Amino acid sequence: MARSISEIQSFQPVARTLMGPGPSDIYPAVLQALSRPTVGHLDPLFIAMMDEVKQLLQYAFQTDNPFTLAISAPGSAGMEACFVNLVEPGEKVIVCRNGVFGDRMRENVERCGATAVMVDDAWGAPVSPEKVEAALKAHPDASTLAFVHAETSTGACSDAQTLARLAREHGCLTIVDAVTSLGGVPLKVDEWQLDAVYSGSQKCLSCVPGLSPVTFSPRAVAKMQSRTHKVQSWFLDQSLVLGYWSGEGKRSYHHTAPVNSLYALHESLLRLYQEGLEHAWQRHQDMHQHLKAGLDELGITFVVDQPYRLPQLNAVTIPDGVDDAAVRQHLLTTYNLEIGAGLGDLAGKAWRIGLMGYGARHENVALCLKALENALR
Amino acid sequence: MARSISEIQSFQPVARTLMGPGPSDIYPAVLQALSRPTVGHLDPLFIAMMDEVKQLLQYAFQTDNPFTLAISAPGSAGMEACFVNLVEPGEKVIVCRNGVFGDRMRENVERCGATAVMVDDAWGAPVSPEKVEAALKAHPDASTLAFVHAETSTGACSDAQTLARLAREHGCLTIVDAVTSLGGVPLKVDEWQLDAVYSGSQKCLSCVPGLSPVTFSPRAVAKMQSRTHKVQSWFLDQSLVLGYWSGEGKRSYHHTAPVNSLYALHESLLRLYQEGLEHAWQRHQDMHQHLKAGLDELGITFVVDQPYRLPQLNAVTIPDGVDDAAVRQHLLTTYNLEIGAGLGDLAGKAWRIGLMGYGARHENVALCLKALENALR
Numbered sequence: 001m002a003r004s005i006s007e008i009q010s011f012q013p014v015a016r017t018l019m020g021p022g023p024s025d026i027y028p029a030v031l032q033a034l035s036r037p038t039v040g041h042l043d044p045l046f047i048a049m050m051d052e053v054k055q056l057l058q059y060a061f062q063t064d065n066p067f068t069l070a071i072s073a074p075g076s077a078g079m080e081a082c083f084v085n086l087v088e089p090g091e092k093v094i095v096c097r098n099g100v101f102g103d104r105m106r107e108n109v110e111r112c113g114a115t116a117v118m119v120d121d122a123w124g125a126p127v128s129p130e131k132v133e134a135a136l137k138a139h140p141d142a143s144t145l146a147f148v149h150a151e152t153s154t155g156a157c158s159d160a161q162t163l164a165r166l167a168r169e170h171g172c173l174t175i176v177d178a179v180t181s182l183g184g185v186p187l188k189v190d191e192w193q194l195d196a197v198y199s200g201s202q203k204c205l206s207c208v209p210g211l212s213p214v215t216f217s218p219r220a221v222a223k224m225q226s227r228t229h230k231v232q233s234w235f236l237d238q239s240l241v242l243g244y245w246s247g248e249g250k251r252s253y254h255h256t257a258p259v260n261s262l263y264a265l266h267e268s269l270l271r272l273y274q275e276g277l278e279h280a281w282q283r284h285q286d287m288h289q290h291l292k293a294g295l296d297e298l299g300i301t302f303v304v305d306q307p308y309r310l311p312q313l314n315a316v317t318i319p320d321g322v323d324d325a326a327v328r329q330h331l332l333t334t335y336n337l338e339i340g341a342g343l344g345d346l347a348g349k350a351w352r353i354g355l356m357g358y359g360a361r362h363e364n365v366a367l368c369l370k371a372l373e374n375a376l377r
Numbered sequence: 378m379a380r381s382i383s384e385i386q387s388f389q390p391v392a393r394t395l396m397g398p399g400p401s402d403i404y405p406a407v408l409q410a411l412s413r414p415t416v417g418h419l420d421p422l423f424i425a426m427m428d429e430v431k432q433l434l435q436y437a438f439q440t441d442n443p444f445t446l447a448i449s450a451p452g453s454a455g456m457e458a459c460f461v462n463l464v465e466p467g468e469k470v471i472v473c474r475n476g477v478f479g480d481r482m483r484e485n486v487e488r489c490g491a492t493a494v495m496v497d498d499a500w501g502a503p504v505s506p507e508k509v510e511a512a513l514k515a516h517p518d519a520s521t522l523a524f525v526h527a528e529t530s531t532g533a534c535s536d537a538q539t540l541a542r543l544a545r546e547h548g549c550l551t552i553v554d555a556v557t558s559l560g561g562v563p564l565k566v567d568e569w570q571l572d573a574v575y576s577g578s579q580k581c582l583s584c585v586p587g588l589s590p591v592t593f594s595p596r597a598v599a600k601m602q603s604r605t606h607k608v609q610s611w612f613l614d615q616s617l618v619l620g621y622w623s624g625e626g627k628r629s630y631h632h633t634a635p636v637n638s639l640y641a642l643h644e645s646l647l648r649l650y651q652e653g654l655e656h657a658w659q660r661h662q663d664m665h666q667h668l669k670a671g672l673d674e675l676g677i678t679f680v681v682d683q684p685y686r687l688p689q690l691n692a693v694t695i696p697d698g699v700d701d702a703a704v705r706q707h708l709l710t711t712y713n714l715e716i717g718a719g720l721g722d723l724a725g726k727a728w729r730i731g732l733m734g735y736g737a738r739h740e741n742v743a744l745c746l747k748a749l750e751n752a753l754r
Contacts, residue, residue: 003429005436005650010406011426011643015414023636026415029387034637035412037392038403038585040715049388052380059382072587073450076632077612107611202633208415210449210587210635232609234484235454253720255453256579258587259400260411261638266388273382338417343630 016332017359019368020340021152021313022180023202023209024356030207033267034260041257049266050245050257056269060182060205060277061197061215063189069245070265071212071236072258075179075200078212080108081236082175082196083146086220088229089113091143094135094172096127098158099151100344101177109146112232117142123345124303124315127158129166136170145172150181152203153343155315155352156304157185161192168193173220179203182213183272183357184284184312195220201261204284204312206357207268210261268357280357284311287360291353294369298376303350312360314353315346319376324348327375335371393709394736396745397717398529398690399557400579400586401733407584410644411637418634426643427622427634433646437559437582437654438574438592440566446622447642448589448613449635452556452577455589457485458613459552459573463521463597465606466490470521471512471549473504475535476528477721478554486523489609494519500722501680501692504535506543513547522549527558529580530720532692532729533681534562538569545570550597556580559590560649560734561661561689572597578638581661581689583734584645587638645734657734661688664737668730671746675753680727689737691730692723696753701725704752712748 018025039046050069057068071078083105087093091114095105098121109116117139119131127147136142145167149160160176167174173195181187183204189197195217202209216224216238224239231237235255243252272280288311292302295316303315318324324341328351331337340352353368395402416423427446434445448455460482464470468491472482475498486493496512498505504524513519522544526537537553544551550572558564560581566574572594579586593601593615601616608614612632620629649657665688669679672693680692695701701718705728708714717729730745 005432008429008433008647008650010410010647011413011429011640013413013416013422013426013640016416016420018415018417020417022633023415023417031412031414031637033387035408036388036390037408038395038400039390039393040395040397040400041586043393043709043715045390049390052385052388055382056385073454073612074632074635077450077454080610080612104611111607111609111611200633208635208637209418209633210638230488232488233457234481234488235450235457255451256399256577256586258451258585258635258638260408260585261587261635263388263390270385270387273385332420338420 014336017337017364017367019354019359019364020338021352021354022200022356024206024354025359026208027206027268027271027358029271030264030267034208034264036263038259041259042251042253046259047251050262053262053266053269056266056273057213059273060269061189062187062191063215065189065215065217067221067242068215070262071214072255073212074210075198075212077236078198078214079104079177080233081214081238082198083108083112084231084233084236085224085238086173086175086196087112087114087144088227092117092139092141093144093146094119094132094139094142096132096147098125098127098154098156099123099148100153101148101151105146124154124156126156126308127163129159129162132163133166136166136172142172144175146175148177149187150178150185150310150313152180152313154303154346155310155313156308157310160194164192164194173223180310180313183280185310186281189215201265204357205268205272206359207264208261210258211265284355284360287355287365288314290362290365291355298373303346312354312356314355315350316353317350322376330375331371335367337367337371391713394714394741394744396731396736396741397715398729398731399577399733401583401731402736403585404583404645404648404735406648407641407644411585411641413640415636418636419628419630423636424628427639430639430643430646433643433650434590436650437646438566439564439568440592442566442592442594444598444619445592447639448591449632450589451587452575452589454613455575455577455591456481456554457610458591458615459575460485460489461608461610461613462601462615463550463552463573464489464491465604468520469494469516469518470523471496471516471519473509473524475502475504475531475533476500476525477530478525478528482523501531501533503533503685504540506536506539509540510543513543513549519549521552523552525554526564527555527562527687527690529557529690531680531723532687532690533685534687537571541569541571550600557687557690560657562687563658566592578642581734582645582649583736584641585638587635588642661732661737664688664732664742665691667739667742668732671742675750680723689731689733691732692727693730694727699753707752708748712744714744714748
């Protein structure tokens, strides 16, 4: 029962250890950056910081794309930004579905007035390049291939490089969900020639939730520029947003940027740059191995086969006879430790243990293993 | 010229006094709340806080609408949320345009596949109820009347109560832009029977930018429920968002909420509640009078006629022979004081001086007047 409005007080959250599918543990320096004094969204100081955010995002994405920025809303809006800008009504899009987010892509395609051709793989399996190639051959009129690089709902990593090559061979652009991959596993936008890629601030970047980094290749930009229909979303129309994020001279007002959240993103990207991508990828892998060793001892097995496992998102099968909700509740109330529930097909069957960004540390692995051991006793 | 990526350091903004059109000065307690430890977006502690945000928003909007929440993106997305959920393709919407944001409403209507019937008034004038009534009579097939309560681009306040009454008399729903009015001037959603109202966090609430409070009347909800087309935006589809913000039992995942920004909104709304709406309205009016008295002495006049002036957004005419950009630059570099440039038709002709929320204080008025006096000398 909600309390009376007159009883409401300032919110004082408990400090949790966040080992779910995100938000992940935030770098302390990122929380400090977040609360620095707000400046105007057209202040020259802020514009200069945005330029740095773009440079740091280009590093994180491994791209020289000039059209690289952060959408002022969560990853779901980043997904929608890619679809509404690249897909026109009447087009056909091949959508790979091996978890929740492939299905969300289908929703986006259909709401653009386009047709989604679904390529289904099992939850926990990667996207099958063979099935994708067959679909591309069967649908030579498709304009776009859309797939999830790192499926947050299952912990499976798909071969983005191969999928993008197949798309190019069949004249398709690619829309790639890198929400959970960015910063956690190799993601090389230019080398792999990905066209439209979106991510989220609250996963392996260890920034607060609410922003969606995106990058568009020159091929994607050309497609946007040759559109015959207006983008159905004014807020997400990237041709308008770019007037604020770019330009040698004057920046034009589009919407009021989330100033403080961008301070936080700047700081988290700077941390990633200073650590170095290769080091960050290795750290995620190392912590995953430590977690796996401990889970093996507890007899807990993975949903995803070894070659396709994301180190940063460990979906594990809930042992027989164990009360899913009771265990998560115990971890939360006794240890202030959050792990993720299963989503969609995996609801009640799996837990999702995140080792993302700042959360990929020995102390988090040790806490999680010991707390799970006690909870399952 | 951007510096090399290896030279980038943590961003340390200068403390500015924000007297533009928003973001406004942030309450120090709001910045503190912002940087509290992040918890999960489905954490019971967070869900309870969201319920409090809803209660506090209902107070701020003066409504009992159960469908009251904060969109996880800026006010422009709040605007779009109202249009894409309430307007279906083929409908006719009467849009009042007396500044930038009425024209943005037109963009939204057209991108929904609907027809906008424009009712134009001069920049700086309020929306004319007579013209609106004539348009409603001339277009009996219109479904919706859309107007801006407080035009941020001009500082004019329109008579939302009368406009909403006219709309009802002609069987139209209302979509109302209250971005700059909420917390600054009377806004009574239930008493005035407004149907869909959106605002922004960064104006008279003195919260950080990035969130858009919205409220929908039962009439608006009924319209949403009787839609024959899917909402074109997945991210802004309120029937899906409500599954996360509401429900007696389980909350369903839609997108990852901007957790820390919502801490900040909670704190800013609590401040407004504790001050009391009537007191906040009076404080904005009092500070406006102080500012006006000082501007009179400087010979600076208002764009908007007295009865329609917003106390929180003072659009003033740049005196003849004064270099717009040079003065604003001087205020920013010498006094760390931001005032707003003119927008659209008023670019180069007006300044916009905000007295919003925490910014509506004697010290801000005094700083602004003395700095302007020196700059114009």
